[in-house]
Amino acid sequence: MTDVLFYHLQRQPLEAVLPTLVEKSLERGWRVAIEVPDRERLAALDDHLWTYREESFLPHGTQADADAASQPVVLTASPDNPNAAAVRFLVDGATLGVEAGSYDRIVVLFDGNDDEALAEARGQWRVARDEGYDVTYWQQDEQGRWQKKA
Template identity: 35%
Template sequence: MAEIGFYHLTRTTADEALPQLLGRTLDAGKRAVVRCGESVDVASLDEALWRVSEPVWLPHAATGAKFPDRQPIWITSGDDTPNTATYLFLLGAREAEKLEAFERIFDLFDGRDDMAVAAARRRWSALKAQGHSLTYWRQGEKGWSKAG
């Protein structure tokens, strides 16, 4: 079963928090797919990742780009995984589907949005009821702290 982590954003947006998590993913020799809630979010995240200065560079592409199978990071609003990623990042209250294809799943949610927090709790409860092992991470002043 996949290792599923819930990442409670308290001081930054997902666009600001993702580069560090994606950098660690690439450092581990893994590929990632980032599933956004809306197609407009795909374009926004794609642009944000091109402006990242730390880590120095995050090679990626988004839906519609050429050679999706060659991309270490693929950004989409669909359920496609053309790069055979084993790490899945969920944004915008996306539900995790076909979990068996991934070894790690990162569910990032905005802790300043009551609806996003409520939706994350529902996803947590549903996945827990299915027997998945879950971890909860809360964004702190200088990084993430594991809770529970």
């Protein structure tokens, strides 16, 4: 059964949260696909994952790379799964697709300070729940720790 986790971003932007969550996935031995809505956002996140921290980076590639299949993390602007990922991150409005059930985990990250993104996430929650996925909702507390709310 696929788990679908919704992360309500209010205290930190996507660029601060995504690398940490991807690192945790890699520590568990999972391959990761990160889906974005367009190639412009893909290029921006690609650059960010190389430079988000001075002392480290996230090894990754993009769907356009010849060796995408061998990458632990792949950024994609389409619903494909070029590296046979077990975990898929959906960011900036990327939506659950028909292939959602082929993943161990889907992580939906949404900006809780954006009314449109919030409404979109609510719609995705209903779809995931109605499809029978195990859905959970996570929100940061005052100290920045993620708390399961539903």
